[in-house]
Amino acid sequence: MSARKLACMSLLACASCGGADGLELGRTPSAASYPPIYATQVVDLKLGPGAGYGQDDLPDVVLGPPAPGATGAGGLAVLSLGVGGEIILGFGDRRVVDGPGTDFVVFENPFRIAGQASVFAELGEVSVSSDGETWFDFPCDADAAGPEGWGGCAGYGIVNTYDAEVMEPLDPAITGGDHFDLADVGVPDARFIRVRDLSREGEAPTAGFDLDAVGGVHLE
Numbered sequence: 001m002s003a004r005k006l007a008c009m010s011l012l013a014c015a016s017c018g019g020a021d022g023l024e025l026g027r028t029p030s031a032a033s034y035p036p037i038y039a040t041q042v043v044d045l046k047l048g049p050g051a052g053y054g055q056d057d058l059p060d061v062v063l064g065p066p067a068p069g070a071t072g073a074g075g076l077a078v079l080s081l082g083v084g085g086e087i088i089l090g091f092g093d094r095r096v097v098d099g100p101g102t103d104f105v106v107f108e109n110p111f112r113i114a115g116q117a118s119v120f121a122e123l124g125e126v127s128v129s130s131d132g133e134t135w136f137d138f139p140c141d142a143d144a145a146g147p148e149g150w151g152g153c154a155g156y157g158i159v160n161t162y163d164a165e166v167m168e169p170l171d172p173a174i175t176g177g178d179h180f181d182l183a184d185v186g187v188p189d190a191r192f193i194r195v196r197d198l199s200r201e202g203e204a205p206t207a208g209f210d211l212d213a214v215g216g217v218h219l220e
């Protein structure tokens with residue numbers, strides 16, 4: 001967590017962080033008013049050092065659709081996992097299945113750094129499981145120099161604003177976020193999705209990966 005991002009998330013507005021309009025306060029939506037294509041349950045949570053932001057709004061803060069700021073700015077309705085923190089989300093009786101291309105999307109709150117092409121990212125490793133015991137990790141090189149090398153990680157894909165009340169199924173080309181294809185780890189379906197923060201340091205209470213939402217593209 002950079003001091004600047006901490007300032008952004010604390011002050012709820014920071015013209016130097018996102019687009020010209022700065023950050024907008026995303027609201028935590030009620031999952032009931034949206035298509036049932038988002039994670040419905042927090043199965044497990046192990047917060048790391050420096051976590052705290054968003055805890056008071058659990059579990060809703062990470063369920064339902066993402067709540068980004070203006071496109072290109074980071075959302076604020078998130079849960080900070082802390083350094084090395086982990087969360088496991090589920091879809092109730094449903095599971096993500098391997099269909100054509102992207103099967104699910106993880107939404108963090110990366111934002112474009114004003115005046116630059118680069119993105120401020122906090123990366124996480126994503127894993128999937130069908131039984132909650134055996135996990136398959138998407139390969140993620142958090143030490144890569146930029147987005148070109150971050151494929152397989154979560155935490156760098158800008159989240160777009162879209163009408164979550166009508167979008168079903170989820171169209172990852174419109175939503176943005178970080179896209180995952182079960183075929184990349186060779187599993188046909190998954191009931192659980194885990195995100196593990198890969199940061200080494202960060203300032204409380206927003207250290208580490210800031211989870212907004214997880215949405216399924218192919219669900220059964």
Ligand SMILES: [Ca+2]
Pocket residue numbers: 097098099100101102103181182183
């Ligand atoms: Ca697929």
Ligand SMILES: [Ca+2]
Pocket residue numbers: 001080081122206207208209210
């Ligand atoms: Ca964070």
